[in-house]
Amino acid sequence: MAKATLTISSKNYSSWSLRGWLLCRMAGIDFEEIQADLDTEEARQELLLLSPSVLVPRLTHGDVVVWDTLAIANYAAETAPKAGILPTDKPARAHCRAVSGEMHSGFYNLRSALPMNLKARHKSFKIFSGARPDVERIKAIWTECLDQYGGPYLFGETPTMADAMYAPVCTRFRTYAVDLPDDLAAYCERIFEWPLMVEWTEGALAEPDEIVELEVEF
Known part of the structure; x- marks a missing residue:
């Protein structure tokens, strides 16, 4: 199969691009990384997290073109079934798909209130009330998974x-x-130490400070 391409947007701001990139790397897909034009309306929508299903990230792998992040996840798992993208145990595999799907389709208030910005650090930040249930739900998911599967990652x-x-x-x-x-x-610290996350973060920190003006309503 011909070498793949993965189109992404900002490494500093784009959570969906990060997810797609991680999944392709986990699957061992040999891809060329292409950065989309960050000044387009589509890029702004993706960076502002208005939709998980815009056309970035977009994986082109031979005759296959996949642009939805959850679809990329499933394609990566099918392409590399031994890569551990999904657990081998059937109930755990279903659980993994469920919590991944919940992230894909939910938590809009959290995405809007806490946009990804790897360069920023706030010593204190008041989370508006609409986002707090999202934060608590994510804590509950993580706690359940870590307790059930023993960590250090969510499913083992x-x-x-x-x-x-x-x-x-x-x-x-x-x-x-x-x-x-x-x-x-x-x-979280384990995720930050994950070599793939370290690599992505280095790329994010190397980006220009201002790629696109983000206007998020809190």
Whole structure:
């Protein structure tokens, strides 16, 4: 099969691009990274997290073109079934798909109130009331998974689709100083130390400080 291409937008701001990139790397897909024009309306929609289904990230792999992040996740799992993107145990695999789907389709208030920005750090940040239930729900998901599967990742010893889907949330919690219990803070630190996350973060920090003016309503 011909070498793949993965079109992404900003590494600093784009949570969906991060998810797609992580999943392709986890699957061992050999892809050329292409950065989309960051001045288009489509890029603004993706960066502002108005939709998880705009055409970035977009994976082109031979005759296959996939642009929805959850579809990329499933394609990666099918392409590399031994990569551990999904757990081998059937109930755990269903659970992993469920929490990944919840991230894909939900948590709009959290995305709007706490946009991803890897360069920013706030010592304190008041989270508006509409986003607090999203934060608590994510804490509950993480706690349930870590307790049920023993950590250090959400479904055991190695990262899965779920960790890729929630990795941008870890960065948001760090950026906006969200208070976490020790076990969840340790989980976030494990994600930050994940070599793929380290690589992505280095790329984000190398981007120009202002790529696009973001206007988020809180």
